[in-house]
Amino acid sequence: xxxxxxxxxxxxAAVLVTIGVAVAAARMIIAPGEANPAHxxxxxxxxxx
Amino acid sequence: MGAAGVHQGGEEDRDLxxxxxxxxxxxxxxxxxxxxxxxxxxxxxxxxxxxTSPYLSFGRLRPIHTNDTFYAxxxxxxxxxxxxxxxxxxxxxxYSIKLGWASLALFNLAALLGTIALDLGFNxxxxxxxxWLWWIEAIFMAALVLAAYNLIVTAARRADDDLYLSNWYTIxxxxxxxxxxxxxxxxxxxxxxxxxxxxxxxxxxAVGMWFTPLTLGLWYYVxxxxxxxxxxxxxxxxxxxxxxxxxxxxxxxxxxxxSPLPWWLQTLAIVFSVAMLVPVWAGSANFLLTMRGRWEQxxxxxxxxxxxxxVLGYLLGSTQGTFEAFRxxxxxxxxxxxxxGHSHLTMYGFVTFGIWGGIYALLPRATGxxxxxxxxxxxxxxxxxxxxxxxxxxxxxxxxQGLVWISGQPFINxxxxxxxxxxxxxxxxxxxxxxxxxFAWNVWSMITGRAQESRAAQAAEAAx
Numbered sequence: 171x172x173x174x175x176x177x178x179x180x181x182x183a184a185v186l187v188t189i190g191v192a193v194a195a196a197r198m199i200i201a202p203g204e205a206n207p208a209h210x211x212x213x214x215x216x217x218x219x
Numbered sequence: 220m221g222a223a224g225v226h227q228g229g230e231e232d233r234d235l236x237x238x239x240x241x242x243x244x245x246x247x248x249x250x251x252x253x254x255x256x257x258x259x260x261x262x263x264x265x266x267x268x269x270x271t272s273p274y275l276s277f278g279r280l281r282p283i284h285t286n287d288t289f290y291a292x293x294x295x296x297x298x299x300x301x302x303x304x305x306x307x308x309x310x311x312x313x314y315s316i317k318l319g320w321a322s323l324a325l326f327n328l329a330a331l332l333g334t335i336a337l338d339l340g341f342n343x344x345x346x347x348x349x350x351w352l353w354w355i356e357a358i359f360m361a362a363l364v365l366a367a368y369n370l371i372v373t374a375a376r377r378a379d380d381d382l383y384l385s386n387w388y389t390i391x392x393x394x395x396x397x398x399x400x401x402x403x404x405x406x407x408x409x410x411x412x413x414x415x416x417x418x419x420x421x422x423x424x425a426v427g428m429w430f431t432p433l434t435l436g437l438w439y440y441v442x443x444x445x446x447x448x449x450x451x452x453x454x455x456x457x458x459x460x461x462x463x464x465x466x467x468x469x470x471x472x473x474x475x476x477x478s479p480l481p482w483w484l485q486t487l488a489i490v491f492s493v494a495m496l497v498p499v500w501a502g503s504a505n506f507l508l509t510m511r512g513r514w515e516q517x518x519x520x521x522x523x524x525x526x527x528x529x530v531l532g533y534l535l536g537s538t539q540g541t542f543e544a545f546r547x548x549x550x551x552x553x554x555x556x557x558x559x560g561h562s563h564l565t566m567y568g569f570v571t572f573g574i575w576g577g578i579y580a581l582l583p584r585a586t587g588x589x590x591x592x593x594x595x596x597x598x599x600x601x602x603x604x605x606x607x608x609x610x611x612x613x614x615x616x617x618x619x620q621g622l623v624w625i626s627g628q629p630f631i632n633x634x635x636x637x638x639x640x641x642x643x644x645x646x647x648x649x650x651x652x653x654x655x656x657x658f659a660w661n662v663w664s665m666i667t668g669r670a671q672e673s674r675a676a677q678a679a680e681a682a683x
Contacts, residue, residue, distance in 0.1 A: 177486045184487065188494040191462050195455060195501040199508070202452035210381040211453040214443050218307045 231312045235303060236585035238319045240666045242299020243578055245327055247655075247662045249291030252334075254652050257284040261648040264641035274338050282350035283337050288566065289348060289425060290359055291330035296574045297433040298322065298366050301389040303581055304440045305370050308385055310378030318369045325362035329355055346414075348422045353404040360400040367393035384456045388436025391464065396429040415480055416472075419488075423471030426565060432463065434533075434573040435502060438526060441580045442509050445523055446516060451508035459498040459505070466494045473544035476553065492544035495537065503534040521583070521595050526576035528603060532568025536561065551625065556637065556644075557617025560610045567606050567651070575602075575658065582665045590661035590668075598657040605650030608643055616640025 204211060260280045263269050273279070306313050313319060333351040336342065342350045349356065370393065374386050399421060402408075408417045439456055443449050450456060472480055472488035507530060510517055517523040539561055542548055552558065575598075583589040616637040623633040 177483050180483060180487050181490050184490040184494060187465075188490075188497060191458065191494075191497050195458055195497055198452045198455040198458065199501070199504055202455070204449075204453055209449075209453065210379070210383055211443070211449040213379065213381075214308060214383055214440065215447060215449060 232585075234316045235306055235313060238313070238316055238323075239299050239303045239582065239585050241320065241323055242295050242302075243582055243662055244666060245323060246292050246294075246296035246299065246574075247659050249287050249295065249330055250655050251659055253284050253287035253292055254648075254655050256280050256287070258645070258648050258652045260284060261641075261645040265638070265645050273340070279338050279340060282342060283334055285348055286333055286337070286351055287330060289430075290333070290351075291326070293430055293566070293570055293574060294359075295323065295326050296578065297389075297430065297437065298326070298393075300437050300574075300577045300581055301370060301393075301433055302366075302373075303585065304385050304437060305373050305389065308383035308440060309374055309376070311373060311376045314369050314372040314376065318365055322362045322366040322369065325358055325365065329359040329362065332358070346418055346421075348425050349403045349418075356400060356404050360397060360404075363393060363397055363400060367397060383440070384450070384453060384460075385436040385440040387457070387460050388432040388439065391460065392429055392432030392436070395424070395432075395464070395468075399424050399428060412479055415475055415478060416484075419471040419475050419480065420468070421471070423474060424468055426562075426570075427463070427467040427470070430566070430570045431467075431533075432460070434529070434570050434577075435459075437577045438506060438529070438573060441522065441577050442506060442526060445520060445526075445580055446509065446513055448509060448513070451505050451511075455501050455505045459502040462494070462498040462501075466491045466498065470495060470544070473549075476544070476546055476549045489544045489546070492541045496541055499534065499537040499541075503530055506530045521590065521592065522576045522579035524576075524599055525572045525579060528599075529569055529573035529576055532564060532570075532572055536565035536569050539564065551621035552617060553621070555617040555620045555624075556613045556640075557621065560613030560617060563606065563613070564610045568610070572602070578662070578665075582662070586665055588665050588668050590664045594657055594661055594664075598654050598661060601650050601654035601657065605647045605652075605654060608647030609651065610647075612640040612643035612647060616644075 259270065259275065260277055263277050302313055302319055329351070333355045336352055336355060337350060341352060343352055343356075344350070351359070367390065370386075370390055374382055374390060402417060403421045408414060439450055469484075470488045470491045472484050473492050476485050476489075478485075506526075510523075510527065517527055543552060543558070543561060579590070579595065616639075619640075620633045620637045623636055624630075
């Protein structure tokens with residue numbers, strides 16, 4: 171076993187970051203937006219050169 | 220169609236098609252070789268007295284199977300397709316076709332020398348996935364540096380301001396892997412506990428920061444093209460890229476749970492293994508939501524069924540990896556054959572199926588020649604059934620193996636208990652190898668086969 175405080179700190183910090191990006195990912199899945207035809211994701215559909 | 224098996228477009232298109240065909244052809248050769256070796260060693264578990272020559276011993280053949288699968292088959296195929304996708308998404312030509320061929324020559328040289336050296340008994344010790352001698356790894360790294368430079372300069376000359384998402388993944392993966400390969404061969408940390416740390420860093424990142432980003436980058440191009448529909452969420456793809464980059468590099472230490480590595484490092488590896496669920500689930504959701512409502516199109520496509528299985532392999536294999544990291548489950552599965560089943564679910568069910576999807580999507584488009592639909596279906600089902608048998612056998616057998624060890628029974632009891640599963644693994648592996656023979660014929664057809672205008676036109680239409 172290592173020092174419990176160090177383990178707790180890295181664990182809590184990592185959990186907070188994970189929750190943050192998980193919430194961001196959920197929002198992007200629910201409402202992706204990106205409706206502008208000039209968005210890069212539409213340009214890849216053009217015929218290749 | 221041209222006599223050399225390439226589409227009659229501009230000279231640049233023909234050069235790019237030849238380069239792609241070169242990479243895929245060489246990769247396919249190494250797939251056949253490395254998996255033939257894999258089948259032999261799988262039967263050695265069921266029949267230990269099979270092929271007892273030192274040159275055919277398990278200790279020499281196993282690293283040939285893994286290294287050639289990694290650094291010859293998957294690496295060459297993914298780099299070749301990264302060039303093609305980079306050129307198409309950047310709306311420019313490849314910076315240097317000659318440099319592309321030079322990279323391919325170096326990749327092949329490293330694989331050839333690595334294979335010969337391993338079979339003669341010269342290796343880097345029991346450092347999993349980096350058994351090649353350091354100077355052979357340096358040749359591989361030189362190939363990688365040339366390929367990355369070629370792709371980065373190509374991207375710098377792109378027609379649009381934005382760099383399409385695929386290139387984030389492919390260039391990011393190449394740059395990170397150059398760092399990874401450097402760390403793998405620097406002499407300062409090759410002994411003691413430092414070596415364990417380096418090994419933890421290397422072995423998992425070889426999968427997660429090399430094959431994963433290149434395969435995902437390929438899909439971000441192939442899926443929209445095949446479905447004629449944009450990726451569901453571009454921003455989600457960017458989020459998955461950055462979270463993969465931040466979370467992944469540390470998690471290799473979960474292979475060394477209960478080892479002398481610092482306890483906090485092991486804990487951090489477990490925590491970030493859980494965090495990896497974010498990019499994995501987000502990425503998988505992004506691909507599946509892009510396919511939603513188009514299942515008939517998926518079913519009828521040459522390439523999309525492979526991509527679909529690849530997405531499932533990515534989702535299941537990576538989620539399984541998270542659970543494997545927990546100390547409670549490591550007590551059962553550590554050092555068992557369960558891990559071998561997991562590695563095949565990811566490197567085969569995810570990466571190899573993903574590569575096949577890319578090849579069936581891009582190669583007909585580049586050369587103007589499509590494979591037989593029946594043979595492509597045969598390839599798909601042999602590989603799918605084979606890998607399901609393989610992974611199921613080792614998942615069940617590995618769990619039984621671990622439980623027997625925990626119960627304190629004599630070691631031979633675990634061998635007896637898993638023996639039937641080893642035979643099933645060899646049967647599944649044989650089906651997988653048969654699928655590779657069919658695939659090799661399909662690649663041959665797509666590169667040098669007779670021109671079949673209608674099918675080629677359909678394939679090009681589907682991919683445009």
